[in-house]
Amino acid sequence: MARSTRTIFLDANVLAAPVTRTLLLVGIEAIDVVATWSQHAEAEANRNLRSRAMSVTDLRTTVLESDLSPTGESPTRFTGTTGADRQILADAIAAEAVFLITTDVDDFAEADLVSVKIAAVNPDLFMASRFTDAAYQRALTQLVSSLSNPPKTVAQMHALIGRKHPRLFERFAHLNPGTALETTREREPRVLYRGARCIICARSIKRPESLTLGCHRECL
Amino acid sequence: MRDALRVDPAAMSSTTWDEIRDFIAAAEAAGEVVEIASRQEFLTPAQAAARLGVSRATIARRIASGDIHASKVGSHHKIPLREFERFRDERMAKLIRATSEEIEADLYGA
Numbered sequence: 001m002a003r004s005t006r007t008i009f010l011d012a013n014v015l016a017a018p019v020t021r022t023l024l025l026v027g028i029e030a031i032d033v034v035a036t037w038s039q040h041a042e043a044e045a046n047r048n049l050r051s052r053a054m055s056v057t058d059l060r061t062t063v064l065e066s067d068l069s070p071t072g073e074s075p076t077r078f079t080g081t082t083g084a085d086r087q088i089l090a091d092a093i094a095a096e097a098v099f100l101i102t103t104d105v106d107d108f109a110e111a112d113l114v115s116v117k118i119a120a121v122n123p124d125l126f127m128a129s130r131f132t133d134a135a136y137q138r139a140l141t142q143l144v145s146s147l148s149n150p151p152k153t154v155a156q157m158h159a160l161i162g163r164k165h166p167r168l169f170e171r172f173a174h175l176n177p178g179t180a181l182e183t184t185r186e187r188e189p190r191v192l193y194r195g196a197r198c199i200i201c202a203r204s205i206k207r208p209e210s211l212t213l214g215c216h217r218e219c220l
Numbered sequence: 221m222r223d224a225l226r227v228d229p230a231a232m233s234s235t236t237w238d239e240i241r242d243f244i245a246a247a248e249a250a251g252e253v254v255e256i257a258s259r260q261e262f263l264t265p266a267q268a269a270a271r272l273g274v275s276r277a278t279i280a281r282r283i284a285s286g287d288i289h290a291s292k293v294g295s296h297h298k299i300p301l302r303e304f305e306r307f308r309d310e311r312m313a314k315l316i317r318a319t320s321e322e323i324e325a326d327l328y329g330a
Contacts, residue, residue, distance in 0.1 A: 018322040026312045034273030053322045063315045065278045134231065142309070146316035149324055160327050 080109025119195025
């Protein structure tokens, strides 16, 4: 059965990162994509939250009212991937996701990802590649209007987000012209994409090396 | 005859009027007339559930509690698109408010 290209699976490191998690959850609604995660990912995220932070479990059950995705079987088949990440990959397949969003892309072996036609994608790269102007504006506007201690303007929020998500900042710089990127930026991981699917059109491919930063050249 | 051009008045971009002009010009060139009509768009509970990534039971509960205003046609509920969008936006606002301290700490690097 063909998998829906609407579903993305969130790894624990994304679930435990409040800004990234929120941007993704708000922005994807405008591009008809849904996010899911498993018990394994949720438990790992809960262990890595700041003290007094609302647990991901509470967030999912009381605010989002969504269910966990099923636990994947036979994680040991992913011989190139190690440790707990095998289970994450198995869970992403069980969720019928086509993209696994993670800040640790290099923890997942290319051969394992290609064998199950899924791509592991850094969240900044995913959002910069897939969000539309409307999706990003929606996320920014929601953040500004819903935070109790927000920056004064959408442009200021855009600049703050650029510290964590420089690709997203650059991609949508035209929406907030003149906004300078904060100088204190988090270091970008060395590997941002692995797998066998174009981030933009979501089609699976046979030769991952034909993609440019996870995208078909013609899709860019 | 060409496919209908669908415009959401609440989400018009800077190019929408150009698209409308092009559509009318193409119709004129083909000897056609253009009819303009408006309608309210609806979602079924199943469609709303799929868009939000929740179960149909969750949407049914929200309709029953009055959090989502739906009209009933026979035994089926229909949710106006605008009402769905209001609920969806409010859900995300709740998400942000519930985790505002964490988001702010993360944003400002505290």
